[in-house]
Amino acid sequence: QQQVKQSPQSLIVQKGGIPIINCAYENTAFDYFPWYQQFPGKGPALLIAIRPDVSEKKEGRFTISFNKSAKQFSLHIMDSQPGDSATYFCAAETSGSRLTFGEGTQLTVNP
Amino acid sequence: DAGVTQSPTHLIKTRGQQVTLRCSPKSGHDTVSWYQQALGQGPQFIFQYYEEEERQRGNFPDRFSGHQFPNYSSELNVNALLLGDSALYLCASSRGSQETQYFGPGTRLLVL
Numbered sequence: 139q140q141q142v143k144q145s146p147q148s149l150i151v152q153k154g155g156i157p158i159i160n161c162a163y164e165n166t167a168f169d170y171f172p173w174y175q176q177f178p179g180k181g182p183a184l185l186i187a188i189r190p191d192v193s194e195k196k197e198g199r200f201t202i203s204f205n206k207s208a209k210q211f212s213l214h215i216m217d218s219q220p221g222d223s224a225t226y227f228c229a230a231e232t233s234g235s236r237l238t239f240g241e242g243t244q245l246t247v248n249p
Numbered sequence: 250d251a252g253v254t255q256s257p258t259h260l261i262k263t264r265g266q267q268v269t270l271r272c273s274p275k276s277g278h279d280t281v282s283w284y285q286q287a288l289g290q291g292p293q294f295i296f297q298y299y300e301e302e303e304r305q306r307g308n309f310p311d312r313f314s315g316h317q318f319p320n321y322s323s324e325l326n327v328n329a330l331l332l333g334d335s336a337l338y339l340c341a342s343s344r345g346s347q348e349t350q351y352f353g354p355g356t357r358l359l360v361l
Contacts, residue, residue, distance in 0.1 A: 144291075170348040181253075181339050181352035182292065227291050231348055236282065236305055237341070239291030 142230050144240025151218055152248050159213045159243045161228035166209070168230040172237070173202065173213050176225045185226075186213075218247045251276060253342050253353035261359045262330050270325040270356045274342030280304075281323040282350060283315060286337040298323050299345075327358075335360045 143162045151157045161171075170189055174182035188195045188202045188211065195202045199216040215222055228240040254273045262268050274281050280299045284292035294307035298317035317323045321342075327334055337357050341350040 172349070174352070179357075181354045184349065184351060187349065229291075231350075233346060233348065236294040236297060236307065237284075237292070237350060238294070242289075242291050 142228060142238050142240045144228050144243060146243060147241065148244040148246075150246045150248065153219060155218050155247070157215050157218055157222075157245055157247075159226055159228070159245075160210065161212065161230075161240050162208075162210045163230050163238075164209065165230070165232075165238075167232045168238075169233055170231040171202070171204065171211050172229050172231070173200070174227045174229060174239075176227065176242075182227060215245075218245075220247050220249050223247050253340055253351055255338075255340050255353040255356050257356060258354065259357045259359075261361065263361050264330055264332060266330050266360075267326065267328045268330060268358060270327075270338050270340075270358075272323045272325070272340030272342075272353060274321050274323070274340075275351050278342035278344050278351075279321050280343045280345060281317060281321065282341045282343070283323070283325045284339040284341065284352075285309070286339055286355070288336070292339055295325070330360045332360050334358065 172187035173185045175185045176182045186197045186200045190206045201214040204211045226243045229237045282297040283295040286292040296306045301317045312328045314326045337355040339355045340353045343350045
């Protein structure tokens with residue numbers, strides 16, 4: 139019940155495309171859903187986060203869509219750039235508690 | 250404003266040895282969490298420290314222990330190292346019960 143399922147495992151898009159990464163969870167006690175971006179050899183960097191009381195949040199080119207009834211949430215990257223090539227992790231948390239991460243999506247944006 | 254810092258950046262040990270990793274939280278943060286990230290996988294929660302006490306623990310054996318100091322910095326100790334302990338060890342800090350956790354660059358541990 140603590141798992142967060144993430145898909146796809148890898149994703150290749152052309153520059154300007156809109157990659158979409160999906161996550162699903164079971165534990166309804168989760169109340170905070172961040173996305174992290176990780177480059178090789180670096181720690182995860184917080185990208186954007188959402189709480190279950192809103193259905194969508196935008197920050198720059200990054201958008202989270204949240205479906206509370208389906209227990210699913212997704213990350214959309216608008217106008218993707220080669221510099222966005224990285225591994226993306228969704229995560230879920232209960233009020234300042236531990237983060238439970240998805241398995242990660244390796245995104246490649248071709249020029 | 251310094252972010253989360255970790256030391257050392259890389260470490261090579263042999264099976265059976267012991268290792269200590271260090272973390273300094275982001276300024277103003279008082280809660281430190283440790284995660285283990287195996288190659289190609291998402292980070293796995295080890296434990297969390299707040300007010301110098303272990304507040305939560307993940308599914309890791311007692312060989313993994315930690316400490317938090319009065320200045321909120323923290324150490325992760327791993328005893329009797331196994332080959333499977335080779336991973337990137339990440340420290341994350343946050344403020345009290347606030348959700349947002351900020352990660353350091355990690356310590357890459359290789360056990361031979």
